[in-house]
Amino acid sequence: MAPRADLAFFEALAQPGVRGLRAYDPGLDLVALRRTAGLPGLVELGSNENSLGPGPAARAAFVAAAGSLHRYPDPNGGDLKRALAAHHRVATESLLLGNGSHELLMMLAQVFAGPGQGVVMSRHGFAVYALAAQAAGAELQWAESLPGDHAMPRGHDLDALAAAVTPHTRLVYLANPNNPTGTWFETARLAEFLQRLRDDVLVVVDEAYLEYVTDPALVSALTLLPAHRNLVVTRTFSKAHGLAGLRVGYLVADPGLVAVMERVRESFNVNGPGLAACEAALGDAAHLASVRSGNAREREALADALRARELIVAPSQTNFLLVDFGCDAAPIESRLVAGGVVPRPMAGYGLATCLRLTVGTREENRRLLQVLDEALA
Numbered sequence: 001m002a003p004r005a006d007l008a009f010f011e012a013l014a015q016p017g018v019r020g021l022r023a024y025d026p027g028l029d030l031v032a033l034r035r036t037a038g039l040p041g042l043v044e045l046g047s048n049e050n051s052l053g054p055g056p057a058a059r060a061a062f063v064a065a066a067g068s069l070h071r072y073p074d075p076n077g078g079d080l081k082r083a084l085a086a087h088h089r090v091a092t093e094s095l096l097l098g099n100g101s102h103e104l105l106m107m108l109a110q111v112f113a114g115p116g117q118g119v120v121m122s123r124h125g126f127a128v129y130a131l132a133a134q135a136a137g138a139e140l141q142w143a144e145s146l147p148g149d150h151a152m153p154r155g156h157d158l159d160a161l162a163a164a165v166t167p168h169t170r171l172v173y174l175a176n177p178n179n180p181t182g183t184w185f186e187t188a189r190l191a192e193f194l195q196r197l198r199d200d201v202l203v204v205v206d207e208a209y210l211e212y213v214t215d216p217a218l219v220s221a222l223t224l225l226p227a228h229r230n231l232v233v234t235r236t237f238s239k240a241h242g243l244a245g246l247r248v249g250y251l252v253a254d255p256g257l258v259a260v261m262e263r264v265r266e267s268f269n270v271n272g273p274g275l276a277a278c279e280a281a282l283g284d285a286a287h288l289a290s291v292r293s294g295n296a297r298e299r300e301a302l303a304d305a306l307r308a309r310e311l312i313v314a315p316s317q318t319n320f321l322l323v324d325f326g327c328d329a330a331p332i333e334s335r336l337v338a339g340g341v342v343p344r345p346m347a348g349y350g351l352a353t354c355l356r357l358t359v360g361t362r363e364e365n366r367r368l369l370q371v372l373d374e375a376l377a
Contacts, residue, residue, distance in 0.1 A: 016115075017137030024102075024131055027344050028337065043367050045358040046344035048179070048209075048320045050242035052294065052361070054277065055287025058243060061280035065273040073272035080270075080279045084250060087282055088222055093255035096262065097270045101208055101234040101249030106132045108232065108251075109171060111261050112202055113138035118169040122156045124181050124349055126206060129173035141169065145181075153314060154322070154351070155183030158193045165201060172197070175206040176221070177213065180349055180356045182316030186217040187224070194228050202257075204232045208249075209318040211240035211288060214296050218317065222252055229254045237274075239319065240291050241281040246274035295319050299359045305369055309376065320358045322346070329355050335375035341368050 011019050027046045034042060054062075077097040085092045098104035109132035113119050119133035123145040133140045143160040146152050156178060165172065177184040194203060205221040221233045232253040238244040248270055251258070281287075303313045303321055312324035325332055333345050333355055344356040357368065 015137065017135050021131065021134050024128060025348055028342055030342065033337070033342065041340070043341045043360060043364045043371075045360055045364065045368060046342045046356070047244070048239060048318070048344075048356075048358050049244050050240060050291060050319065051358070051364060052242060052291055054242035054281060055284040057284040057287070058241070058277040058281040062246075062273045062277040065276035068272055071272065072268055073270060073275055075268050077270050077275050080248075080250075080275045080282075083279045083282050088252065090222070090225070090252055091255060094225075094252050094258060096251040096253070096258045096265065097275075098249045098251065099266075099269050100238060100247040101206065101236040101251070102128055103269065104234050104249055104251045105129065105173070105204070105206065106135065107261055107264060108202070108204055109133055109136040109138060111264055113170045116168065118166055118171075120161060120164045120169055120172045122161060122174070122178070124154045124178070124351065125156070125173060126175050126179045127348065132173075133171070138170070139168070141166070146183075151315075152181075152183040152185070154181045156185060158185060158189055162193060162196045165197060169201050172201060172203045173206065174203065175208065176218065177209045177317040179206075179208065179318070180320075180344070180346060180351070181322050182314050182318045182320055184213070184215065184218050184317045186215075187219050187221065188217070190221055191224055194224065194231060197230070199228075199230045202230050202232055203228070204234065206234050208234070208236045208239055210235065211292060212295055212319050213317045214292075215317055225252065225254075229256075232257065237278045237281060240288060240295075241278070242291070243274070243277055243281060246271065246277055248274045248278045295359055298362060298365060301362075302357075302359055302365045302368075305365075309372070320356055322351070322354055322356055324351075324354045326353055329353055332372075332375050336368075336371055339371035339374060341371045 081092045081095045084095055105128050113136045115137040118139045118141045120141045121129040122143050130140055141164045143164040145154045146157045156174060207220060210220055225231055234251050236249040306313045306323055314322040333343055336343055346354040346356055
């Protein structure tokens with residue numbers, strides 16, 4: 001007999017910010033789909049993972065660290081922090097490690113926002129920003145994205161974001177490049193944006209996809225940190241480094257901000273094999289260069305192929321493409337899944353005519369296009 005789910009009773013006991021919250025939607029149940037998929041298996045293009053996986057150095061470090069699974073990991077992640085500090089030329093005191101950047105994005109709202117305070121985000125920004133604000137009980141303040149006739153349709157409108165800031169605003173979340181649109185803005189624009197805000201408004205720049213960027217006008221916001229104590233930059237090893245299964249991210253900010261956040265960080269929040277594999281991945285420049293060049297090549301080829309099918313493809317500096325079918329995309333999604341290709345539906349982002357497609361390997365992209373042609377037919 002299944003246990004009774006007395007949702008209303010426990011929801012009434014929850015904090016106000018949690019009562020109206022919806023859990024993060026990871027998309028389709030991939031575990032179940034894998035179990036039912038026959039040969040040649042699924043083409044998983046819904047989670048923006050690196051289809052090439054991690055490099056040999058990270059794999060070897062993971063295997064070596066697995067011999068110590070009975071030991072707690074370093075609670076401070078010292079070796080990885082020192083490697084990151086040298087890599088980014090920052091102090092170790094400016095670094096905070098997280099169970100993916102997701103944990104850090106949530107923690108920022110937990111620490112710096114709350115009832116009576118505001119959090120600003122773009123209309124088509126990453127869903128976790130809204131979850132973070134709502135869980136903290138803060139007021140979510142939306143800024144409209146750029147219009148469809150703009151060079152970066154549905155991308156961040158920095159003027160609208162600045163206008164949405166009020167005297168009560170404590171946090172502004174930005175992703176550059178942005179998920180789920182793939183769009184971006186130049187680093188010089190970000191510098192101008194920061195100049196317009198009070199220094200007690202924390203600007204969080206999510207750079208989960210920064211390693212995939214090929215536009216020379218977009219460099220990491222880390223270059224702006226010395227001039228802006230209210231700037232926070234988050235990064236992850238889940239995407240270009242191919243370590244999504246280990247869940248390791250990090251934050252770079254003023255040491256004072258990091259010290260305050262350390263007070264609520266869960267102990268041992270990053271696992272031992274993850275610490276070891278990420279340190280090794282950070283030093284494997286050859287693998288990262290191969291991932292970057294391969295993604296750029298396949299991204300362009302896939303975008304061209306989709307546009308040749310008269311589909312609207314947003315410009316992208318990531319490892320995914322936002323594709324607009326001009327009609328309800330749900331039936332197309334269903335046909336793709338039935339054909340063994342898993343996209344990411346976008347209705348939850350208010351983009352019901354769109355699907356987000358990870359740039360896969362050449363063979364994965366070939367299968368995508370084959371199944372897509374059948375679905376469109």
